[in-house]
Amino acid sequence: MGQIGVKHKNAYQVTHGIVSYLDEPQAALFELLSDGDVAGDSYYTVDSEDNYIQIDNYNEKTKEIKGIFQLTLIAQKPRSSNLLPDTLRLQNGRFHTRIIEYKGRGG
Incomplete structure (x- = not known):
């Protein structure tokens, strides 16, 4: 995973994309x-x-x-619903959870 600069200690850059198996957020x-x-x-x-x-x-x-996050997301065109604004800014986000190991179907 690509750790980012001193601005955010223990932080990782989040990239765009559909779910993949890359080792990056x-x-x-x-x-x-x-x-x-x-x-x-x-x-x-938004990469910028x-x-x-x-x-x-x-x-x-x-x-x-536990940790914090920040994301800016933009709607792809053509839009189909317009229920949400074209840009979503998630600032001062916090998370606290437990990681559960996926054991596959039936396991």
Whole structure:
């Protein structure tokens, strides 16, 4: 993972893209409409903005992780719903969760 500069200690640049198997943080938002069975707008990060995830604490024993994040996302054209603004700015975001290992189907 590509750690970014001194501005954000223990922070990693978040890139745009559809889910992939790259070892780097990525972000996208896909809006769903009409009970979740109709696709709305798609949003991807803006490369020129300061998009990052910062890990402040990780407990290897409990797999608990805490940190902050910031993202700027822009709607891709053509737009289909216009329910949300064309630019979404997520600032001062915080997360606190446990990492659960995926064991595959049926496992």
